[in-house]
Amino acid sequence: MTTPSRLLGAAVAVALSAVVLAGCVAKSDVAASDALTVSSTETGCEVSATTANSGTLAFDVTNAGADVTEFYLLAEDGLRIVGEVENIAPGASRTLTVVAQPGEYFTVCKPGMIGEGVGRSGFSVSGDAVAIDGPDAEQKQQAVDLYAAFVKDQVSQLVPQVEEFVAAYESGADDVARAAFPQVRAYYERIEPVAEALGDLDPRIDYREVDAVAEGLDWTGFHRIEKDLWIPAQDALNADGETPAWQDWAPSTPDERAAFGDQLIADVAELYDYVHSDQFQAALDEQGVAGLSNGAIALLDEVATGKISGEEDWWSGTDLWDFAANVEGSKMAFSLARDFAAAKGDDGAALVEEIDAGYAALEESLAAHGSLAAGFVTYSELTDADKREFTDLINALAEPLSQLTVTVLE
Numbered sequence: 001m002t003t004p005s006r007l008l009g010a011a012v013a014v015a016l017s018a019v020v021l022a023g024c025v026a027k028s029d030v031a032a033s034d035a036l037t038v039s040s041t042e043t044g045c046e047v048s049a050t051t052a053n054s055g056t057l058a059f060d061v062t063n064a065g066a067d068v069t070e071f072y073l074l075a076e077d078g079l080r081i082v083g084e085v086e087n088i089a090p091g092a093s094r095t096l097t098v099v100a101q102p103g104e105y106f107t108v109c110k111p112g113m114i115g116e117g118v119g120r121s122g123f124s125v126s127g128d129a130v131a132i133d134g135p136d137a138e139q140k141q142q143a144v145d146l147y148a149a150f151v152k153d154q155v156s157q158l159v160p161q162v163e164e165f166v167a168a169y170e171s172g173a174d175d176v177a178r179a180a181f182p183q184v185r186a187y188y189e190r191i192e193p194v195a196e197a198l199g200d201l202d203p204r205i206d207y208r209e210v211d212a213v214a215e216g217l218d219w220t221g222f223h224r225i226e227k228d229l230w231i232p233a234q235d236a237l238n239a240d241g242e243t244p245a246w247q248d249w250a251p252s253t254p255d256e257r258a259a260f261g262d263q264l265i266a267d268v269a270e271l272y273d274y275v276h277s278d279q280f281q282a283a284l285d286e287q288g289v290a291g292l293s294n295g296a297i298a299l300l301d302e303v304a305t306g307k308i309s310g311e312e313d314w315w316s317g318t319d320l321w322d323f324a325a326n327v328e329g330s331k332m333a334f335s336l337a338r339d340f341a342a343a344k345g346d347d348g349a350a351l352v353e354e355i356d357a358g359y360a361a362l363e364e365s366l367a368a369h370g371s372l373a374a375g376f377v378t379y380s381e382l383t384d385a386d387k388r389e390f391t392d393l394i395n396a397l398a399e400p401l402s403q404l405t406v407t408v409l410e
Contacts, residue, residue, distance in 0.1 A: 035095070038107070040088065041065040045109030045119025052100065054127035059096040059107075063088040067112045071096060072153070073123070074106040079190075080332055081149045086113065100125045114156045143292065143336060144284045148275075150332065151191050155268075155275050158187035162268045166261035169225055172254070178229050182313070182321035185222060186372055189325035190332070193298045195271055197283070204267045208306075208314065210240045220263050223314070228252050228260075230315035292337030293404035299330035300401060304394050308387065310379040317378030323390075324372050331359050334404065341407045348407050351400055358397030365393055 035058040037048040042065045061071040067090065073083040082105070085096040102125050108117040161184040168177040188195070188206065195202040203212070205221045212219035232245035252260065274280055284291065306312040307323040334355060342352045369386070370376030 035060045038062065038071055038109070039064050040069045040071060040109040040111060040119075042067065042111050043118055045071070045107060045117070045121070047107050047121065047123065050122060051124045051126065054100055054102050054125050054130050057098050057100045057125075059085075059098075060093060061085055061088055061096065061109075062093045063090050065111050066090055070110040070113050070117075072106075072108050072110065072117065072149075073098060074108060074120075076104040076106075078106055078120075079328065080335070081146060081153055083146075084149045084153075086149075086152075099130055101129055102127055110153075110156070115160050116157050140289045140340075141285075143289060144281075147292070147333075147336065148281055148284055151194055151275050151280075154187050154191045155272050158184070159268055159272050161187060162265060166225075166265055169229065170254075170257050170261045172257075174229055177225075178316070181222070181226060181229065181316060182318035182375075183372075185318075185322060186325040186328075188222075189302070189322045190299075190329035192302060192326070192329070193295060194275065194280075198271070198274060201267060201270060201274075205264065205271070208311065210311075220260055221267070222264065224260055225257075225264065226313065226315045228257065230317075232315060289337065289340055289408055290405050292333050292340070293401075293408050296330045296333035296337065296404065297398075297401055299326045299333065300394065300398055302326045303330075304398065308390050308394060310382075313379070317380050318376070319379045320366070320369060320376035321372060324366055324376070327359070327362060327366065328372075330401075331363075334359070334401065337404065337408055341404055344407055344410050348410075351403055351407055354400040355397065355404070358393070358400065362390075362393045362397055365389055 036052065038059050038061040039046040040061060040063050047059070059071060059073070061069075063069045069088045070084060070086040071088070071094075072081055073096065074080065075082050083096050083098040085094045088094045105123040105125065106120050107123050108120040110117040161180070165177055165180045165184045168174075168180060192202070192206070195205060200217075203215070203217055203221075206223065207215075207217065207219065207221060208223050209219055209227070211217075227245075227249075228251055231251055236245040237243060287294070303323050303326045307319045307326060310317070310319050312322050313319045338352050338355070341348045366376075369382070
């Protein structure tokens with residue numbers, strides 16, 4: 001558990017991909033290509049063009065389906081939301097206006113405003129880089145709004161993934177549930193500090209057994225289910241390294257599985273409700289631009305305090321999946337804050353360069369052991385040298401990253 005942090009998005013360029021600034025832009029400022037049209041249906045997301053010139057673009061989105069829908073413009077990594085328009089009722093139209101820098105993007109619609117969306121397609125922007133004008137305060141508010149959209153997207157994808165995972169667990173389809181476990185958790189791990197700020201919600205969803213016992217809490221959530229799916233060997237120890245794994249414990253009955261699974265679904269639904277509430281938006285607004293940097297630091301701390309030690313996914317050994325998702329979330333928060341820091345003169349630019357290099361080195365080391373898409377090796381397959389390398393790289397990144405907040409606020 002980290003101290004509560006709010007991760008925010010920003011309307012600034014990043015090293016990985018060009019950024020798009022979403023906001024209210026006068027129609028007269030729209031690029032010469034004029035508005036792009038988007039038709040959202042239950043199964044498709046048809047955009048009138050797949051290329052555009054850099055500058056101000058407008059996407060006129062019409063909902064031709066039966067459910068309320070959303071439209072997203074995603075960065076090249078397919079993860080970061082760089083522009084979105086939501087709550088488009090059936091038969092209604094909304095316009096997303098963005099200032100598009102050269103780069104590669106994806107478009108996607110989300111009928112029902114849940115899940116991973118439909119009709120994801122590549123979208124290319126060519127031309128010259130666009131100078132971003134506008135008051136600093138306006139850009140920072142755009143940053144807050146874009147990160148809010150990212151969090152909502154991750155949680156909206158988490159909800160159906162958890163439901164499928166729980167269905168497999170409750171029905172005894174353990175092979176299916178085991179395969180889904182690390183993939184489902186990635187959506188949560190990217191935005192974990194949001195849940196940690198909500199009192200006992202993160203403990204209910206994500207506490208390890210040793211933490212729940214130490215605090216006298218009922219042990220529920222992902223890791224309680226994990227222990228059922230990877231039944232410990234008779235000589236296994238709990239995460240405290242001392243207590244036999246079988247002491248005072250037995251595999252869950254079908255009724256107990258149903259209770260644990262239903263509780264996880266309910267807790268994730270509570271998280272969904274929160275991130276779609278005015279309370280969540282107000283909390284992001286209050287944190288302001290410092291939330292970007294603090295969020296990047298908080299998620300790297302998650303790696304350093306749990307994943308690198310192999311204590312997070314004690315039974316499954318899937319710590320590297322959590323590790324990679326935490327790094328993605330941390331890098332997201334940093335990448336959205338980096339230009340605020342880089343604008344602080346030579347020292348800020350040097351700090352950004354050092355942090356960029358730190359993330360690149362850490363990602364390269366992780367890639368040697370797998371990926372979120374293809375899977376990673378289990379934690380037990382790492383050598384002591386592998387673990388030392390990860391520790392050294394995390395420490396090398398943590399030091400400059402710890403300076404980010406004060407630099408952004410100078």
